Amino acid sequence: MTQSIEDQGQQGIVTLVGAGPGDPELLTLKALKTLENADVVVYDRLVSAAVMALIPSHSQTIYVGKAKGQHSITQLGINQLLVRLAQQGKQVCRLKGGDVFVFGRGGEEIQYLRQHSIEVDVVPGITAAGGCSAYAGIPLTHRGVSQGCTLVTVHTERDLEVQWQALAKLNHTLVFYMGLSKVELICRQLVNAGLVAATPAAIIEKGCTDEQRVIKATLATLAEQVNRHQIGSPALIIIGEVVSLSDSLAWHQPRMDAFMLMNKPQKLA
Ligand SMILES: C[S@@+](CC[C@H](N)C(=O)[O-])C[C@H]1O[C@@H](n2cnc3c(N)ncnc32)[C@H](O)[C@@H]1O
Known part of the structure; x- marks a missing residue:
């Protein structure tokens, strides 16, 4: 009688891979290699269709996305699934939007996998802050303007x-x-805490994709602009004087229909 891989004790491995914020060319070489060699890819809601298109057709894909208030599966369910797949001897790619450790629950998944003696590997990805700010022409730091940056939720x-x-x-x-x-709450709380209402603020919708939209405003006007332009998810908010620099630094030309909706035309550098 032939033994199953599980009976032979050959265990698989789970590699947590950061898929970046959308543009497939922002994947690292290591991420691409892991995708190409995986038996199964367990992926999140924010992994772009363009990145998903790079997965070989023979690989199995399992969606475990969690939209606000609509979880296809619980975090515990995801953890258990990863353990089960690895115990079946599979090369598992756990694919997440952005970076696995920035608001990505990568740490929790590794802790659970370790508790179940599953081998784990990590491939970092470009987090939304890095990717979206760059594609919007907003440097997160700039000499004489901002000496630091806080990522927060x-x-x-x-x-x-x-x-x-x-x-x-x-x-x-x-x-x-x-x-x-929570745009209105964020802007109001920051003004109440002492930031001037004229502080530049931006929201980037679907950053690093062909549908990227960048709305620039101030703490006083951002919430109204978000409503007016019906900004949808995913969206990232950047607050600080660096936002004004995009007037001269913007370079990414999104698709034309998204471009037309923007409140201020961008120039190519
Ligand atoms: C659960 S967090 C995951 C973050 C991810 N691990 C990362 O490193 O970018 C999801 C949030 O990331 C931001 N985000 C991710 N991708 C984005 C994109 N392409 N454009 C704008 N915001 C994005 C949004 O604020 C979104 O609500």
């Missing part, structure tokens, strides 16, 4: 209080992930 399961006073005092660039439904 107001979306937290444990309801930890956001340190608005501390954020307002930093006097550098703030990048809010998962903030689309």
Whole structure:
């Protein structure tokens, strides 16, 4: 009788791969190699269709996306699935949008896999802050303008209080992930905490894709602009003087219909 891989004790491996923010050419060579060699790809909602198109047709793909309020599977369910696939001897690619460790729950998945003695590997990806800011022509730091940058979210399961006073005092660039439904709250809290209402602020929708839209405003006007332009998910908020630099630094030309909707035409550098 032939033994199954499981009976022979040959265990697979799970590689957590950051797919970047959308443009498939922003994948690392290591990420591409892992995708090409995987038996099964377990992927999230934010992995772009262009990246998914790079997965060989013979590989199995399993969607485990989690949209706001619509979870196709729980985090525990994902963890258990990864363990099960590895125990079947599979090369598993766990594909996530952006980077696996920036609001990506990569740490939690590794802890669970280690508890079950599964071998793990990690391939970092370009996080949304790095990719979207670059494609919007907004440098996260700039000599004489901003000496630092904080990546932050107001979306937290444990309801930890956001340190608005501390954020307002930093006097550098703030990048809010998962903030689309809370734009008004974010801007109001930062003004209440001491930032001037005229502080430049931007929202980038579907950054690093052909559909990218960049709306530039101020803390006083961003929420109204988001409503007016019906900005959708995923969207990233950047606050700080660096936003103004995009007037001279913008270079990415998104698709024309998205381009026409923007409040201010961008020039090619
Ligand atoms: C759950 S977090 C995942 C972040 C991801 N791990 C990363 O490193 O970019 C999802 C949030 O990332 C931001 N995001 C990710 N990709 C984006 C994109 N292409 N354009 C704009 N925002 C994006 C949005 O704020 C979105 O709500």
